Amino acid sequence: MNSRILLVEDEPGLVMTLTDLLAAEGHTVESATDGAGGLQQALAGRFDLIILDVMLPGKNGFDVCRELRQHGQDAAVLMLTAKTQVSDRVAGLKLGADDYLTKPFEPAELLARVEALLRRVTKEHCSQVLQFQFGDVEADFEKGSVRKAGHPVGMAGKELQLLKYLVEHRNKVVSRDELLERVWEYQACVSSRTIDVHIAWLRQKLEDNPQAPRHIHTVRGTGYRFSS
Numbered sequence: 001m002n003s004r005i006l007l008v009e010d011e012p013g014l015v016m017t018l019t020d021l022l023a024a025e026g027h028t029v030e031s032a033t034d035g036a037g038g039l040q041q042a043l044a045g046r047f048d049l050i051i052l053d054v055m056l057p058g059k060n061g062f063d064v065c066r067e068l069r070q071h072g073q074d075a076a077v078l079m080l081t082a083k084t085q086v087s088d089r090v091a092g093l094k095l096g097a098d099d100y101l102t103k104p105f106e107p108a109e110l111l112a113r114v115e116a117l118l119r120r121v122t123k124e125h126c127s128q129v130l131q132f133q134f135g136d137v138e139a140d141f142e143k144g145s146v147r148k149a150g151h152p153v154g155m156a157g158k159e160l161q162l163l164k165y166l167v168e169h170r171n172k173v174v175s176r177d178e179l180l181e182r183v184w185e186y187q188a189c190v191s192s193r194t195i196d197v198h199i200a201w202l203r204q205k206l207e208d209n210p211q212a213p214r215h216i217h218t219v220r221g222t223g224y225r226f227s228s
């Protein structure tokens with residue numbers, strides 16, 4: 001399983017060891033050595049898993065985790081803590097971490113946790129939506145047909161793919177970069193402007209009032225969020 005992993009850890013030795021370990025399992029690993037840098041990298045790229053040390057220079061791991069979730073970043077988060085206090089673990093989990101590991105740990109234990117988290121993430125990402133209903137709209141992605149108030153709506157292939165992606169990631173913020181990667185697959189001549197135009201078309205066709213959308217929301221400076 002090839003996954004994208006971000007490692008935020010300030011001990012150079014550990015960064016090297018864990019990077020080698022995870023790369024040997026076929027994963028692509030990027031790393032950051034402080035909290036602010038880690039947060040920036042996490043928000044800029046698309047990662048399946050973020051391994052986050054708690055004790056970091058500058059912003060600590062708890063703050064990074066909280067801010068990630070506030071920005072709608074839904075990658076799995078495995079926190080590394082040198083402390084064994086239960087309160088620390090609980091704090092991490094409350095802030096949106098998925099699991100934690102207490103230092104020092106055996107490489108095998110880290111790998112086991114990583115694989116378990118990645119399996120969970122992959123399963124969630126594969127939860128394809130085949131039919132979906134919102135407002136008076138019925139979308140059948142399997143047949144490629146959409147109806148609004150019982151009337152068929154003509155949709156281009158990309159519009160349908162975009163709608164499907166938004167629906168599958170409903171209630172989450174989806175960035176334009178993510179849409180470029182996942183829906184347009186980095187086709188040449190596609191810019192974030194293309195995305196905005198397609199969003200406008202979707203609203204025109206599916207929203208009762210495209211000027212005041214109830215389902216396809218703009219998240220200023222980031223992208224879009226679908227809610228039913």
Ligand code: CA
Nearest residue numbers: 010053055056
């Ligand atoms: Ca540390």
